[in-house]
Amino acid sequence: MTTSAVTHSAADGRPSLSVVIPMYQEIDNVEPMVARVRQGLAEYRGPWELICVDDGSRDGTGERLSEVAERTGPHLRVIRLRRNFGQTAAMQAGFDAARGELIATLDGDLQNDPADIPRMVDELLERDLDLLQGWRRRRQDDLVMRKIPSRIANKLIGKVTGVALHDYGCSLKVYRAEVIKEVTLLGEMHRFIPVWVAGVTAPQRIGETEVAHQARQFGVSKYGISRTFRVVLDLIAAFFFLRFGSRPGHFFGSIGILFGLLGGLMMTHLLVVKFVLGENIGDRPLLFVAILLLVTSVQFLTTGVLSELLTRTFYASGERTHHRIRWQSDPDAAGWSEGA
Known part of the structure; x- marks a missing residue:
């Protein structure tokens, strides 16, 4: 079994789905996150798999993921990176390993609701999109530290790149695998994934939809006000690579x-x-x-x-890999959850 996208659909034609979750220092969120994903996809009428990527955590997140995977079944696949490469590299590792025709991503902090994924899959197919971005319209975060900087960044990114979305920072997204696998993620490019996707498909095939958002229950946020300054630097880099990356x-x-x-x-x-x-x-x-x-x-x-x-x-x-895997579930032993 290879890790390329496979066509494995239920009787009603629902495409196979890979859910990718990067996790770093989230040991307390491992079991509830896996349970929430299984509950949210229980009615998904198609085959799906869950890929959890431990980004070099030092609190035992990787070990806890492996323990949960043994109890859960082969449709839960675990990838452990050798060290902390960052969220972008963890996402890239998950995309490389994903076998589904569609790929969904969300954070491992329980603030995104996996129950939104089946609806987003239906909406992506109905609207014939290549990327459907989540929009946390009622965001449950600190106003000064998270909301205001995020709104400023979203407006600035949309103005500079021409891809206007309300919530670039929301990790809950659904992609067509054939499109996102054409994008090579580097640095901290996960903030600008819709912009990079617009480089390989028409901006009209990128949409957004409202999703639920909840306050963090366990662990601490990995982001602060300093992220705003990094966004500006990343935006300059994104503008350069989009306009002049090949020339x-x-x-x-x-x-x-x-x-x-x-x-x-x-x-x-x-x-x-x-x-x-x-x-x-x-x-x-x-x-x-x-x-x-x-x-x-x-x-x-x-x-x-x-x-x-x-x-x-x-x-x-042809170099694409910018992370190093320490261990991952055996792809040949990986399975699918057949859904409802």
């Missing part, structure tokens, strides 16, 4: 040409002043500015050429 030479080259033109015009003016008007230009600040612009222009142009070479090398290598 970085155009980005650096455009700046280099602009600086070169400005420097060239200044030098032309100084040449006229020197040889036509006969004035001394050696002590003019404009001369040093022109020289600086021309040197900077050459640097940007050469950077553009080097970035083009690196981009072509990267795409030629």
